Every structure is written in C-alpha cells, then in structure tokens.
Amino acid sequence: MSEQAAADGRVRPYDRETDREALWELKRGFETGIGEGTGGDDKGAVYEEKLTDEYRERWLAWVDRCVEEDPGCVVVAAADPADSTATVGDSPADSKRRGDADLVGYAFVLPESLSFVWDAAVLNEIFVAPEERGTGVADDLMKAAVECARSQNLPLDRMVLDVDRENDRARAFYERYGFEHWGEMVAREL
Numbered sequence: 598m599s600e601q602a603a604a605d606g607r608v609r610p611y612d613r614e615t616d617r618e619a620l621w622e623l624k625r626g627f628e629t630g631i632g633e634g635t636g637g638d639d640k641g642a643v644y645e646e647k648l649t650d651e652y653r654e655r656w657l658a659w660v661d662r663c664v665e666e667d668p669g670c671v672v673v674a675a676a677d678p679a680d681s682t683a684t685v686g687d688s689p690a691d692s693k694r695r696g697d698a699d700l701v702g703y704a705f706v707l708p709e710s711l712s713f714v715w716d717a718a719v720l721n722e723i724f725v726a727p728e729e730r731g732t733g734v735a736d737d738l739m740k741a742a743v744e745c746a747r748s749q750n751l752p753l754d755r756m757v758l759d760v761d762r763e764n765d766r767a768r769a770f771y772e773r774y775g776f777e778h779w780g781e782m783v784a785r786e787l
Contacts, residue, residue, distance in 0.1 A: 607674055627722055674737060676701050676729075702725035
C-alpha cells in the first residue's frame with residue numbers, strides 16, 4: 598500500500614463487518630461497467646443479468662474465504678474524509694461502527710493458493726467509482742495490489758489480469774504500471 602494512502606487511511610484492508618454492503622455496490626459497478634462502450638448492449642445485459650441475490654451471497658462468501666486465507670488480498674479505498682457526508686460530530690470510528698463505509702474503490706488479488714491458475718499473481722478485479730477516477734485512488738489501489746502480489750510465493754514473478762481490448766482507459770492505466778500483452782483469453786458458453 599502506498600505510504601500516502603496508508604498515512605491518510607484512504608486505502609486499507611477490507612473489513613467484512615463494515616465494508617460488506619459497500620463492497621457489493623462497487624462490485625455491481627464493476628460488473629455493470631464491463632459492457633459500457635466495450636461490446637455493445639448485449640455484453641452489458643449479460644453481466645447485469647447474473648447479479649442476482651444468490652450470486653451476491655456466493656461472491657461475498659468467496660471474498661470472505663479469500664480474505665480469511667490472505668487478509669490483504671482485498672483492499673478498499675474510502676472516500677476522502679474532506680468529502681464525507683458523515684453526521685456532524687461523528688468520529689470516523691462512530692461512522693465505522695454504524696457500518697457506514699463510504700467506499701469509492703477496491704482491488705482484489707487472488708490469494709496465493711490460486712496462483713497456479715495462471716502461474717502468477719492474479720489481479721482479479723480493480724474498480725474505482727466513476728466520480729473518483731483521475732483522483733489517484735486507482736494508483737493507490739494498484740500499488741496495494743502489487744504489494745500483495747509481491748508478498749506471495751509465486752510460480753512466476755508476474756501479475757496478470759484480464760482487460761477488455763476495447764477498454765482504452767483501463768489498458769493505458771495498466772500499461773503505466775508495466776503490464777504488457779501476454780497471451781489471449783478466449784471463452785465459450787457451457
């Protein structure tokens with residue numbers, strides 16, 4: 598995690614007790630944003646359709662299992678305290694106790710035990726709310742994700758991720774962090 602992010606508390610490990618609902622809302626944003634401008638309405642509809650209550654519970658349970666194995670594999674970014682809408686007189690601890698996590702992004706690196714899927718660390722997801730893009734939050738999340746990956750005992754000292762070839766903004770962001778084209782993923786329906 599970057600020193601500045603750690604110093605201001607903006608990026609921190611996911612806390613199941615206080616961040617669960619806010620993480621799910623970010624996950625919904627990630628999934629529904631996948632189709633935006635990359636693959637047409639059909640792609641977006643496919644991702645929206647899977648976001649059922651059952652999927653939500655299964656995904657959150659999986660996150661919990663991953664975090665139980667590796668507490669740093671999911672990090673969240675909190676809203677800038679200066680932009681907070683907390684109740685007057687609330688301390689951050691008061692807000693946290695009520696479960697009012699005001700999250701604006703997250704990064705999810707798969708735990709080390711899953712590194713053999715790609716023989717590398719896997720950045721499963723990174724997402725920043727659209728209104729927070731360009732503020733440095735994504736940089737702080739990526740730095741935390743790279744730190745997590747570096748702490749893993751990997752078959753190859755490499756981190757991989759899946760990015761839509763039509764998502765120019767994301768591709769440019771990843772390239773800034775040294776990601777290069779490495780193979781091609783193909784898929785088929787079951």
